[in-house]
Amino acid sequence: MVVNAGLNKFKSIVDKVRAFVVEIRKSPKKEQELSTLAKNQNIKYKKLIRDVKTRWNSTYSMLEAFLENKAIINAMVSLNNNFEKLSLTENEWKEIRVFCDFLKPFFEFTVEMSGSEYPTLGMLLLFLDHLLDHLNETIQNTESQIPTWVKDIAKVMKQKFDTLSNNLDNTASYLALLLDPRYKTQIIPNNIDIEMAKQLLLTEFTSYQNFVNQEKEINNEKETDTAIVEEKRKPSGIMEQILQKKRKYNNSQSRNEVNEYLVIPVESQNVNPCKWWKHHKTQYPILSRIARDYICIPASSVPSEQAFSKSGELISKRRNRLGDRAIEACMCLNSWIVLLND
Numbered sequence: 001m002v003v004n005a006g007l008n009k010f011k012s013i014v015d016k017v018r019a020f021v022v023e024i025r026k027s028p029k030k031e032q033e034l035s036t037l038a039k040n041q042n043i044k045y046k047k048l049i050r051d052v053k054t055r056w057n058s059t060y061s062m063l064e065a066f067l068e069n070k071a072i073i074n075a076m077v078s079l080n081n082n083f084e085k086l087s088l089t090e091n092e093w094k095e096i097r098v099f100c101d102f103l104k105p106f107f108e109f110t111v112e113m114s115g116s117e118y119p120t121l122g123m124l125l126l127f128l129d130h131l132l133d134h135l136n137e138t139i140q141n142t143e144s145q146i147p148t149w150v151k152d153i154a155k156v157m158k159q160k161f162d163t164l165s166n167n168l169d170n171t172a173s174y175l176a177l178l179l180d181p182r183y184k185t186q187i188i189p190n191n192i193d194i195e196m197a198k199q200l201l202l203t204e205f206t207s208y209q210n211f212v213n214q215e216k217e218i219n220n221e222k223e224t225d226t227a228i229v230e231e232k233r234k235p236s237g238i239m240e241q242i243l244q245k246k247r248k249y250n251n252s253q254s255r256n257e258v259n260e261y262l263v264i265p266v267e268s269q270n271v272n273p274c275k276w277w278k279h280h281k282t283q284y285p286i287l288s289r290i291a292r293d294y295i296c297i298p299a300s301s302v303p304s305e306q307a308f309s310k311s312g313e314l315i316s317k318r319r320n321r322l323g324d325r326a327i328e329a330c331m332c333l334n335s336w337i338v339l340l341n342d
Contacts, residue, residue, distance in 0.1 A: 005160040120299035122180035129189035179291040
C-alpha cells in the first residue's frame with residue numbers, strides 16, 4: 001500500500017513501459033526480434049515481464065527487466081516505426097533507474113517477508129524500521145543526486161506509512177521479535193519501548209505458566225484416581241516425605257525463564273529460531289511453548305495464497321469430484337512430506 005502510493009506519482013512512465021511490454025509480449029515474432037538483436041550485439045536478453053497491477057513488486061520487476069534490455073529496446077525502436085510513440089527519452093531512462101534504486105529496499109523487504117520455509121514475523125519490526133529510515137533519509141537528504149521528484153514520492157509514501165504503522169505494531173510482532181534468539185532485546189528498533197516489550201513477554205509467560213500448572217493439576221488428579229482404583233495408598237516412609245517436601249520447595253522457587261533467556265548473548269544470523277527452541281525446550285519449557293505459538297506466525301498472506309494455488313492444481317478436470325476431506329488430506333500430506341524427507 002505504501003509503494004502503490006508512490007507508484008501513482010510515477011504512473012506516466014510506468015504506463016509507457018507497460019504498453020511497450022504488452023506490445024512485445026503479444027507478438028512472438030517481435031519478442032524473437034528482440035532476442036535476435038541481443039544476440040547480434042552480444043548482449044544477454046532478459047525476458048520482458050508484464051506486471052500485475054495489484055502486485056507492485058511485479059511492476060518493480062518489469063521496470064528492472066526493461067532497464068537491463070535498454071540497448072536492444074532502443075535499437076528496436078529505431079528500426080521499427082510502430083514503437084516510436086512508446087520510445088523513452090534519455091531522461092526518462094535515468095528516472096526509471098533512480099526510481100528502481102529508491103524502491104529496491106521495499107522489493108527486498110517483500111521478498112523476505114514472502115518466505116514460507118523460515119520464520120518471518122520476528123523480522124517484521126526490524127525491516128519496517130529500516131524502511132522508515134530509508135524514507136526519512138531520502139526526504140532529508142541535501143545532496144544533489146537525489147531529485148526533488150523522488151523526495152516528493154518519499155513524502156507521499158511516508159504519509160501512507162504513518163497511517164498504517166499502528167496496525168503493524170501488535171503484541172504478536174513484539175513477542176516474535178523478543179523470542180527470536182538472533183535479536184531479543186539486543187537488536188531492536190529505536191522506536192520500541194524495551195521495557196514495555198519485556199512486560200508483554202512477562203505477561204504472556206505468566207498466562208502460559210498458569211495454563212501449564214492447571215495441566216499438571218489435572219494430570220496429578222488423574223494419576224491419583226488411577227492409583228486409588230488399582231490399590232490402596234501405602235503409608236509413605238521418611239524418604240517419601242522428604243521427596244514430597246523437596247518437590248513443593250522446588251515448585252515454589254520456580255526459575256525466571258524470561259530473565260535467563262534475555263541475558264544470554266544473541267545467536268548468529270544463520271541460526272534457525274525454530275530448531276534453536278526445539279533444542280532448548282528442556283531449558284526453557286514454558287518460553288519454548290510461547291515461541292512455538294508466535295515465531296511460526298507468517299508475516300504476510302503469501303504462504304496461505306500459495307496453499308490455495310496448489311489446491312487449484314490438485315483439483316483438475318480429471319479430479320473434479322474430490323470431497324473437501326480428501327482435498328484437505330492431500331494438501332496436508334503434500335506439505336508434511338517435505339518435513340518427513342528432512
